[in-house]
Amino acid sequence: MSHPVELRLSGSGGQGLQFSARVLAEALLRDGRTVAQSQSYEPTSRGGVSRSDLVVSDGDIDYPLVTGLDYLVILDEVAAEFPPTLLKPTATLLVDESRVQTRVAGPWTIRSSPFAEIARALGNERAGNIVALGTLLALSSLCSSASVAAALAAETPPKFLDLNSEAFDAGWRLVQPTPAAEAAHARA
């Protein structure tokens, strides 16, 4: 990784966006990376736009906030509006088609999947964030599966660990992982 990678997980407050960002940051830490994770939320305990951003680097991070996203995850209609200039032209978007009605369009690679629906089929719609995390990591070569599994185990309350592990695997299987991601998976 020569340049820092920037990600945003966005949706509605209560969807576990801060949680999945924490899991991802923890996994990246285990892989020896340096991360900066920032957040934005509204003063309500549920609802409102909520997002968590990550800057991932192999070295020091001078400015810890995102300025050019490589990945944007949108898990709810309230987050469907975003500043297009914040995305690199090469960015990849993951959109939860079961919760986002707005048709997101632009020069980016856009993948729509029913993350929440898949999670509901596994027993709890609220694991949609982890399904999306699985897809995100299958598409990128950001971190090893072993680190993600360890981070999930460390951060998840025990009674939800099986659900989160299944949700992650379901998300991972949604796409054909990139060769680099596959290699990272195999290393695990």
Next chain:
Amino acid sequence: MGEGQRINLQGNHACALGAIAAGCRFYAGYPITPSSDVAERMALELPKVGGVFIQMEDEIASMGAIIGASMGGAKVMTATSGPGFSLKQENLGYACMVEVPCVIVDVMRGGPSTGMPTRPAQGDIMQARWGTHGDHPIVVLAPSSVSEAFSETIRAFNIAETLRTPVVLLYDEVVGHLVETVQVPDPGSIARAERKWATGPREAFQPYAATDDDIPAMARPGDGYRCHATGLTHGERGLPTQNPAEVERAMQRLLGKLERHRDVIDRFETFAAEDAEILVVAIGITARAAKRAVAEARRQGIAAGLFRPVTLWPFPEQPFHALAEQAKAILVPEMNAGQLSLEIERLSGRPAKVARINRLSGEPIEPAEILKIIEELARHGR
């Protein structure tokens, strides 16, 4: 930060861990966004080290509680945000006057009043210096990273204890809620300063005697030294006085003690500043945006530089002066309507060369915005 543990840590949690490492054993507070994580972490950590955590009935009582606990001999801290910081000001003035070591964290959110609880701002820069009435000594530290939230909290305690003064730790919501990968040093490797306690004959003890270093020794409860603490103007014996000569002497010492100890107070960071023609001055998250903007300007061949006061008040005037004099233009980006820029104009020698970027929207100032103004200043001057 040396050996220790490499972890992902939030700014507010780093502040709490820094406090514990510095020897803080008493915390009183009232929850308020975006500072509540400091209290949460202190509530978890203090019992482990035999300390005391109290959630008080309000902000005013929290400030009172830490002052009392400090007089009782503990290293103390409270944390709040703008609305709570306003409420603490009266007791904060008392702590300045009575010279009680304490650390007050103000995590800045949008204001005035209740403003925007979850959005960042830097609108308390002047309040931190002048929030309580009357001339008073106070130290304000302004960390701009998670790593510094840890190390500057430790420094806050060491300054408070050494100089018998309240120290405010001032940072914006971004720094408070930011999680960064940091190296947390072993607690054993942290240098802790201890306050000067009264020694010698008890009868001769004067609680506000002007000692060699202008820092009076404190009476440790139980040691048998008589002590009177009052917010009324007091002489060396600690008793109220309106005798002009005594008042003048007492106030000159009180207001002069920080100036005498600049060596332990001053701290600043410079980046590419030695030959800077355009000098950017910023704190907190804005300083990190400025640093990237300066680096990019240098890549373009523009002689830009950064001056970041880590100790915000008293402002590190001397190191700033030389850089300010050589600069053709000075740029002050800040998330308020113009506060730090007032001090920079004062110190610049020529206020007209100070340009501003002011942001009130609740969004951080981005590197690109600062770079754009640096480029304009390089083209057209000031």
